[in-house]
Amino acid sequence: MASILQDPGSFRDPLSKVFVGDGTVVRAFTEMGASDIDKVWKKKSIQRALESGDLISSTIVEPASVGLGAPWVSAMTHPLVPFISYPYEWTFSMLQDAAMLQLKLTRAAVVDGVGVKDATPYNIQFIGSRAQFIDAGSFEVRKKGDPWYGYQQFCEMFLYPLMLQGYLGVGFQQMLRGSVNGISIDTMRKLLPSSLRHPRKGRLTHVVLHAAAQKRYADSNVDMKKQAAKSGLNAQVLDATMKKLESIVSSINLGDKTSTWSEYSERGHYIESSLDEKQKFVRDAVASAPRKQVWDIGCNDGIFSRIAAAHSDYVVAMDADPLVIDRLYNTLKAEKNEKILPLYVDLTDSGGGVGWRGQERPGIFNRGKPDIVMALAVIHHMAITFHVPLASQLDMFRDLTPELIIEMPHADDPMVRKLLTNKRDGIHDDFNLDEFERLLNERFTVKSKMLLSSGTRTIFHAVRKG
Numbered sequence: 001m002a003s004i005l006q007d008p009g010s011f012r013d014p015l016s017k018v019f020v021g022d023g024t025v026v027r028a029f030t031e032m033g034a035s036d037i038d039k040v041w042k043k044k045s046i047q048r049a050l051e052s053g054d055l056i057s058s059t060i061v062e063p064a065s066v067g068l069g070a071p072w073v074s075a076m077t078h079p080l081v082p083f084i085s086y087p088y089e090w091t092f093s094m095l096q097d098a099a100m101l102q103l104k105l106t107r108a109a110v111v112d113g114v115g116v117k118d119a120t121p122y123n124i125q126f127i128g129s130r131a132q133f134i135d136a137g138s139f140e141v142r143k144k145g146d147p148w149y150g151y152q153q154f155c156e157m158f159l160y161p162l163m164l165q166g167y168l169g170v171g172f173q174q175m176l177r178g179s180v181n182g183i184s185i186d187t188m189r190k191l192l193p194s195s196l197r198h199p200r201k202g203r204l205t206h207v208v209l210h211a212a213a214q215k216r217y218a219d220s221n222v223d224m225k226k227q228a229a230k231s232g233l234n235a236q237v238l239d240a241t242m243k244k245l246e247s248i249v250s251s252i253n254l255g256d257k258t259s260t261w262s263e264y265s266e267r268g269h270y271i272e273s274s275l276d277e278k279q280k281f282v283r284d285a286v287a288s289a290p291r292k293q294v295w296d297i298g299c300n301d302g303i304f305s306r307i308a309a310a311h312s313d314y315v316v317a318m319d320a321d322p323l324v325i326d327r328l329y330n331t332l333k334a335e336k337n338e339k340i341l342p343l344y345v346d347l348t349d350s351g352g353g354v355g356w357r358g359q360e361r362p363g364i365f366n367r368g369k370p371d372i373v374m375a376l377a378v379i380h381h382m383a384i385t386f387h388v389p390l391a392s393q394l395d396m397f398r399d400l401t402p403e404l405i406i407e408m409p410h411a412d413d414p415m416v417r418k419l420l421t422n423k424r425d426g427i428h429d430d431f432n433l434d435e436f437e438r439l440l441n442e443r444f445t446v447k448s449k450m451l452l453s454s455g456t457r458t459i460f461h462a463v464r465k466g
């Protein structure tokens with residue numbers, strides 16, 4: 001039996017932990033956790049979530065059958081999520097859909113006598129463009145009068161980030177990357193203008209009232225559970241609260257309509273035959289071997305991700321423009337596409353590990369092993385705009401992937417000229433085709449290359465040396 005190891009990100013729940021082996025994910029339960037799960041697993045709310053796919057498919061197994069002994073008394077196996085992503089790599093619509101899923105599952109559970117322990121987007125993953133709840137250990141018996149333990153967390157990790165974007169036009173991703181606990185109530189109160197904070201305006205009651213309640217209880221000996229039971233906090237009251245939250249969450253809009261790269265799809269800049277020949281080159285390169293995972297860096301509208309998806313199991317499509325990714329996500333969602341995962345990632349600043357010991361949520365380079373990476377019409381942006389030398393970029397690609405499809409715009413390419421307009425003369429003289437080929441050949445063996453008919457770009461399919 002292949003050995004399985006505890007996931008370094010799974011330690012916060014004292015009653016269950018996740019173990020990962022080669023192609024296997026196991027959630028194991030302690031005696032107390034197993035007793036919770038036994039009592040709720042057959043409930044309608046859970047069974048429906050399993051049937052619809054809102055909750056990850058789960059097979060109950062004997063811990064010994066997956067190599068686990070004490071203290072684990074029960075276990076379930078789950079399919080492997082093809083690529084784990086985090087809320088700070090999601091766009092507005094992705095976080096909004098994740099929030100709606102969290103509320104949907106929690107509402108159905110609460111009225112069914114099932115409690116949901118927390119409300120964190122880290123319990124949700126995207127399978128392509130489909131959000132799925134992956135923490136089967138989140139459910140427990142709900143005792144009469146129990147509050148919704150995830151309420152504050154829901155506000156801090158879903159609602160406030162969405163408000164930040166929708167009401168203030170500020171992206172939430174940097175703040176979520178800065179803190180695994182999300183945006184605190186205090187911070188949110190300070191950020192929102194007072195005109196939006198008045199409780200009579202309704203929509204922000206959650207920011208104000210909750211903050212006030214939290215402050216009151218934080219340093220007191222008041223037993224919140226008893227208080228909640230006394231004040232008649234029954235399932236209907238919680239359900240009404242969550243219903244209200246659903247309407248707030250769904251009413252927040254992204255706002256942004258255009259961005260630097262949002263109109264790129266028209267591709268008016270391509271000389272007519274260039275796009276066709278580039279697509280053919282990419283198709284031939286990806287299709288030349290079976291691929292489990294492809295990364296498309298600087299994917300924009302995903303035109304090349306789609307080609308890759310037709311010849312591989314799964315594509316992670318990344319771009320540094322959140323609006324572009326938001327649109328791609330909504331298009332893929334409308335198609336029910338589960339093969340392309342769109343992510344908001346700036347490769348020049350993708351972040352390292354965050355959370356406990358910097359290992360709880362590993363950086364993007366430690367979360368997947370692409371068989372082939374596509375970097376099409378993107379390296380000049382990283383080199384000239386963000387000053388990441390070509391040699392460093394190629395080092396990164398060599399460490400990341402055994403195969404690479406990479407497009408190099410020449411020094412006389414119109415976009416390269418444009419990017420250089422406001423740069424000091426001479427500082428990017430090493431950005432040229434000869435130097436690029438020299439650096440590429442040091443690290444990769446070129447299998448094929450093609451000069452695009454624009455005459456100012458060359459595309460390469462290369463295999464890592466050694």
Ligand SMILES: C[S@@+](CC[C@H](N)C(=O)[O-])C[C@H]1O[C@@H](n2cnc3c(N)ncnc32)[C@H](O)[C@@H]1O
Nearest residue numbers: 261298300319320321346347348376377378381
């Ligand atoms: C010229 S478009 C290329 C789109 C597509 N790959 C193609 O070949 O047609 C460049 C894309 O790269 C993205 N981009 C630029 N810098 C990036 C970075 N540091 N990390 C990820 N994407 C980046 C831009 O947002 C833009 O969508």
